[in-house]
Amino acid sequence: MITAGIDVGSLSTKAVIVADGKPVGSGIVLTSPDTEASAANSMNKALQQSGLARNDILHVTGTGYGRINISFADKTTTEIACHAKGANAQNGLVRTILDMGGQDCKAIRCDEQGRVVNFVMNDKCAAGTGRFLERIADLIDCSLEELGPMSLQGVNKHLPISSTCAVFAEEDIRKLIRAGEDVNAILAGAFDSLAIRIQALIDRVGTEETLCFSGGVAKNVGIVTRLEKSLGLKIFIPIDPQIIGAFGAALIGWESMQ
């Protein structure tokens, strides 16, 4: 049976197609003001990759913050449920999921079947979101990919960027740049405090066995390295962390059809 999941995030929209629970195609596009179109485009990309046609798909599940705008979805569910489901399906040992998207950051606890048993989201401020990292990248004009490695080079000098508010944290960083501080050291400071906040989220739901890091930011070694150190456990990062939500959505759709 073929089902699809579409995850409409604030920055990018992802689609995944699964055949009997196995992924057969995926597509990622930037979320345009026209979310409906973005959803369709990501879907088409996934169809191309899977070599399937639109009417092969029996069920479409929408998720992500733009889920309400997907008219062709048969059902919608929260990204929280989807990330739990998707991550757990990729690695059966996963009980805790950390998802960092564009607008928010969540820690999710799930059972052996990938069902949510607890979750927390960063209700205060964007410190710890993809958007925040983007803005830091803008500030020191470098690419998002460079941030992580750079932050690992500056660890010898500790600059406190402690503010819990994204705007103030940026202000701190600006001042340090103006004061001519070493960019790597600044990033180290920013990532240290970021890691502490994320750690706090994870602690609230607790960890056992494997923790999966999903979402666009998961590839950032600056955060991963710090978290593995502070948590004292190996973090599982899916090959394609961005599409975990869409993948989970497709699976939830598939289950609902049985």
Place this chain on the structure above:
Amino acid sequence: MKVQENAGLIYIKHEIATCERRIKRIKENPDPSKPQSNILLYEMERDFRIEQREACKTGKPVGIASMGGLTRAMGMVPWDAIMSADRTHGKAATQYFETIRKEGIPEHTCDRCSILIPMVQQGDFPKPQFTFMSNFECIPVLFAHAALCHTMDIPSFNIDIPIKSFKMDNDEEGLAYVVEQLREMVAYIEKTVPGTKYNEELLVELQEYDRQFLLEFRKLWKLKATIPCPLSGRESFREIRLPSMYPDPAKAVDYMRLYLKEIEERVEKGFSAAQPEEKLRLLWSVAGPFYDDPFSWLEQRGVSIPAAEMTVYNGWFSGREAMWGDPWPGRKLTPLEEEARQMDFVWGREGHYWVDTHLHSCRDLHLDGIIYFQQWGCPTSNSLGKVIADTAEKELGIPTLLIEGRMLESSMFDKKDFYGRLEEFTEICAAKKANRQTSP
């Protein structure tokens, strides 16, 4: 967070060590700009902490968040978590706040109230056998304690004080009402806390010490009016504890007498805290950024802080309002009535009392402006800031700086912004002062 009663008591350990260090420093190389009497003060503080530590060991009951006299008269050791939380600024505060955010403890209320909870739950500070709270302490203090008691199963008793001040109006009905509740509390403690018994003689004795102490303190208030101001901002800001809080109350009275003598000497020498000379005299109100040192910053720019309106015993209140043994129309008050009278203070009353307090201080001490620190999550003081500013402008022609901030948690503190605002304000005070002097 794992709740661990009296695990480690690291706060107590740390305080004892700090006092020892300070005593040593003053004895070995004293700083002439700081009072020598501090030796006594640190010894008192140290012995108080030792007493608390021993009580935890021996199981001697600890309790009641204020009113040292009544606590000791009940056979308990005073438990001052809220005042102690004030001293956890800097790194310690940051760590507590990580826990606070993790545990969902309210983080946007008064810092000291947020910190109080993990401080006791983690066992850094003793778990009390009993707490008492009055509605006059303010909502955050009241409910931080309520939350602590409810989550750690600590017996507690709340006392209600009428909003119309029975103390100022000498209202027998209000007084009787509070005394009745005090009696109920005494009975409740004797019933619920093993090893407690109300000892009125002891209460009378301790009240006398507190009275002696405050008599001296009133003289200090007059000295604060001297130009230039002989007290440093830090001294004005120091949270005074009454003798009855300490294991050796007599020593506390000696300390105050000695300190007073030192200040008198400063006055004779014409000592000025503000350098190079006193240009402005400002009142600091409510709280301040305890993790930084705005007072030195101001003093280096010729600004002195003769008084801080923050707690009962720093500001005008203690200098002027009735205290133990002071007259009450028609009769002498009983010991419990005296306690009750002290529980009615400006903080919990209708707003105009808090406004007047500021005007009185500014008049008494010839001040040129008010720095009103709007501490995050302090409902009692926050929304009166503008009223005080307008009234001070209207009545005394002096400006008020309303400045937001946190008291212990420094992560949101922006030095440049904060001192930028202080500087702006001192410029305005100077401009207005110059104007006052040219145009009579």
Place this chain on the structure above:
Amino acid sequence: MINVGLDIGSQFVKTVVLKDRINVATCVDKLGSGSIETLVFDNYITALQKAGIEEKNVDYTVATGIGREFIGFADIQISEILCSTRGVNWLPPPTGFFLDMGMEKAIVVKNHDGKPFQSFRNDRCASGTGRYLDIAAKPLGLSVEEMGEVSLKSTKEISISSNCAVFAESEIISLIHQKEKTEDIVRAIFKSMASKVHSLILKMGNVKNLTMIGGFAKNVGLVKAIELEAGCEVIVPSIIDPQLVTALGAALIGSENEKTTASL
């Protein structure tokens, strides 16, 4: 007599050169990641060159602004509020109050013939400062300058419900996804910002009109929004770039007997 005023803000460095108290040259540079000292000095020299004045002929240089400690070569450093007040006082028409809006602050000052008599600043939250616009502009793909013109095209009134700059950004993104028109969103942003300024003005009491200085005074959309919200006339200086008023004030104070400056 040659007087120079330097104003080093959080974003720009500005120089004003006065010859016998007449504005002869100005220069504005954006601060980059380079060394501030050299940038400020270059800015200072460029201004002098524009005026055709040699450095040695400068009589008195006053530095102000949050970055003023970076200027070793100034004769004196004076706080921003004294300079901006002095500068505004020099501008026609006379107003009793002025609003100085920059990227990191918004302040309303009572001007008592050239001396600051009262001031109210934005609270610590960024939602009342230029930074709010800076953040809000991003998802719209506009520059803050562009927003001004765009907002004037708005025909539909929508509102932004979040008081926090960060949350507002998310809200703006969803407004975009709800296919609201850019001009209407921009107007909503200005409105929410203006209401913060409104309350600063209200703190002053009864303000009929006030002068607006600082970089954001050049933003027609914001100025209009403030006038609308606060219901008072906002006068933007025409004879000099509003961004330069503080530097001008610094130069003016320098041109007077420096002893009169009440700086602490």
Place this chain on the structure above:
Amino acid sequence: MEEKFQTLIHSNDPENRNKWALEWKEQGHKVIGLLDIYVPEEIISAAGLLPWRITGTWDAAVPRAAVHRPSMTCRYCTHVLESFMNGDLDFVDGLVTTQIDDDFKRLYDVLNYIDKPGFLHIMYLPHTTSKTTLDMWKKSVNSFKEAIETYSGNKIDPDELQRQVLIYNKMRALLREVYELRKREVPALTGAEALGLTSAARIMPRELFNEQLEQLIPYLNERKIEKSDGKPRIFMGGEWLDHPGYVRLVENAGATVVMDEFDTGSQYFWDIVYDTSDDLLGALAKRYMMRPGLSRMAQWEMQANRNLAWMNEFNADGVVELRSLYSLPLDYRYLFMRKIYDNNNIFYLSLNREYHLSGQGMLQTRIEAFLEMVERKSRATSV
């Protein structure tokens, strides 16, 4: 009938809100604004005045209130102050409040300072319930009565007060009857509708409200909300919540809201005035104070027990609590409630919210994910 019902539950929407008060004034009577649920309304009515619960502006911008109140103070008080300062409430002749917490006390002080409205009275309300404090509260109720008499110029006639108590008790009974209809598997009305109803009760002349509601009850008896099948039944916690948008949010997220502990909801009418025989004023005072009450009363066990009992009666599967920002007592009570609900294996989601409707997106995601958890559990237990 549905139309009548809709009109009634939308009485407190901004466009209709002042209707009843203004009509009342046209008849030459006065309107007394109220904030909390501790001021004995019967006394106000008995003096021929209309007790009118104040809803603050639902706009995000509060520039005037911000002059006095920094951002981190009780949002309800701030929005109420804004409404007083921007003229929305100019028709309100007086305000009576208790010093329910420091924010309300300071709101009173500021109103006093800006001299709005004409008649301003603050009642002393103890936060513990003992015989001693009740006696003091009775005195406080009595001096409130005298203040109202002086202001209105009408000596309150005991028979009239007696009559008013009966009217209010009837209102309470009627609302209770409607709330009973929420216990059904398919409730007769949604949570948002219920909030609309209780809000209407507090701004309309109570006799009139009783009349209208009484006519509606047979209709409501037959009424069913659309598809509640399989949806988790939610008990809503929180205080100072008067914007039905927030309840609708929870319902749109997939819940059936069956009960609440709002001061604007159940707590307004739940308890009636008993033994009015001899000491009427005393009975009134007792009714208003001797009950679990709001989080500012230092008796959280009582409140927890009542909530648990309610959840049981209304067969609720979980608790969604929307805490108004910077309303401190509730923020602190959360620590205790979390313990209680955990001990009883009850799903409990507690989130902060603005007073005006804001941050729906953020709230929606959290609530939906929470409901997905509750739903699964309730399904598991039902089979």
